[in-house]
Amino acid sequence: MFSRRNRLLNIRGSWTRTTLAAKIERMRTRETEVMPHNLRASRRSIACFVVALTFPVPTIAWAQQSISLDDAIERAVIRSPQMASQQQQVDNAYLTQKTSWGRFLPTLSASGSGSLRSSSTFNDVTGLLEPGSSDSYGAGLSGSWTVLEGTRRFQEYDAAKADVRAAEARYVDSRYQVALQTKTVFFNALRQQDLLEVSRQRIIQAQQNMEIVRRRTLLGEATVSDSLRARLDVVNAEQAVLQGETALRASRFALGRQVGIGQPVTPVRPDNLDPAMLPYTESEILEIAEMVSPAVIAASESTLSAGLGVSAARTQYIPTMRLSSGYNWQNQTMSFDGGSTSWNMSLSMSYPIFNGFQREASIDRAQYAQRVAQLQEDDVRLGAREEADAALQNLLTAEQAIVIAEDAAFVAAEDLRVVRARYEVGAATILDILVSQNAVTQADADVVTTRYDYILARAGLEAILGREM
Numbered sequence: 001m002f003s004r005r006n007r008l009l010n011i012r013g014s015w016t017r018t019t020l021a022a023k024i025e026r027m028r029t030r031e032t033e034v035m036p037h038n039l040r041a042s043r044r045s046i047a048c049f050v051v052a053l054t055f056p057v058p059t060i061a062w063a064q065q066s067i068s069l070d071d072a073i074e075r076a077v078i079r080s081p082q083m084a085s086q087q088q089q090v091d092n093a094y095l096t097q098k099t100s101w102g103r104f105l106p107t108l109s110a111s112g113s114g115s116l117r118s119s120s121t122f123n124d125v126t127g128l129l130e131p132g133s134s135d136s137y138g139a140g141l142s143g144s145w146t147v148l149e150g151t152r153r154f155q156e157y158d159a160a161k162a163d164v165r166a167a168e169a170r171y172v173d174s175r176y177q178v179a180l181q182t183k184t185v186f187f188n189a190l191r192q193q194d195l196l197e198v199s200r201q202r203i204i205q206a207q208q209n210m211e212i213v214r215r216r217t218l219l220g221e222a223t224v225s226d227s228l229r230a231r232l233d234v235v236n237a238e239q240a241v242l243q244g245e246t247a248l249r250a251s252r253f254a255l256g257r258q259v260g261i262g263q264p265v266t267p268v269r270p271d272n273l274d275p276a277m278l279p280y281t282e283s284e285i286l287e288i289a290e291m292v293s294p295a296v297i298a299a300s301e302s303t304l305s306a307g308l309g310v311s312a313a314r315t316q317y318i319p320t321m322r323l324s325s326g327y328n329w330q331n332q333t334m335s336f337d338g339g340s341t342s343w344n345m346s347l348s349m350s351y352p353i354f355n356g357f358q359r360e361a362s363i364d365r366a367q368y369a370q371r372v373a374q375l376q377e378d379d380v381r382l383g384a385r386e387e388a389d390a391a392l393q394n395l396l397t398a399e400q401a402i403v404i405a406e407d408a409a410f411v412a413a414e415d416l417r418v419v420r421a422r423y424e425v426g427a428a429t430i431l432d433i434l435v436s437q438n439a440v441t442q443a444d445a446d447v448v449t450t451r452y453d454y455i456l457a458r459a460g461l462e463a464i465l466g467r468e469m
Contacts, residue, residue, distance in 0.1 A: 067267060137339075166301035186255060195445055210234060
């Protein structure tokens, strides 16, 4: 499709240049002829105006799906590899917690055995070996329970719970990051859509400028250069529309990829995109970021888990006591009738007096892990505060930029109106109109850009704080 479109554009551009060159040559020839000046000017203006009307605004029809912002975020979360990885980490943390809880419970095992053996005996009377068998069957049930291990099991269980909270906090943080990515793609598609509308308005304005030039030409007060410059402005506006359509299609394809659809997806514009007051003050925002943001919570819980790991390692200096018991059954026939039974119970204690400095090494490693975790937590807190302040300042700057851009758009539109009026009375040139027209287009584009910059700045602040505002 794109190659065919490029060929059409190349043919059209070549035909346009040839047509314009031919018309310019005819205009120069007419100027050398003896005819009234007003008649020559009228023909030149009409010729340029007809050329402008022969090129309608290019449009492309796309059959696309539509999606709202909430649906886009949910689909992106479901298909995100990052979210799948975080969910796996949460599940692993819960499994570790379950294993830690299981250490408080006794272990229980069952066993069974059976053997068939031949056994020959010597008969003293006959003096012969008589064949026989010596079979045995057995079953048993045994269990053990750690009576004393210091506080190791409690420390490990608390550390496992801290790891669960850290994994859940990282999951929440990842969800907000995926939501921020989705919002960026979603609103970039809306931004390109609005910028394309600005480019189309530029074509309308350029055609209005050509109409003004035509009227001036009919009065004999415009030149060929005025008509050519007005026509060139229309051509440039059409080119901007083509570029805008390409950018819009690319942004919608990016949105489709984000939500798992292999084609362009049209974003549904939310009901209200106007700036709104923040529910927190600046100091409250910085405090939230530093104390309870998801990244900080995850780092804090990791530090707590590392500290509990140190306490668990120190319990190796405490003796271990274990209670064991068992019940066994033995029989020479495959039957539960008869046979012999036995049971046992024992209480054992062990204390490694020297184990090759393994206890000291494990404690030392745990202490270093705790120190690293604490340093990481401190850095995460400072980083969260820094990022929150930067995001807040970007948000405030974007909010002020909206007001400035809207004022600039109003001033530019009024300036264009005044310059057009002055041109119609001969007090301004076509160059003045084109400069004012470009200022209007840029001001309108700035209004669009600043509005979406504000929306994305607010979304970035929400991702840092881990809460909607």
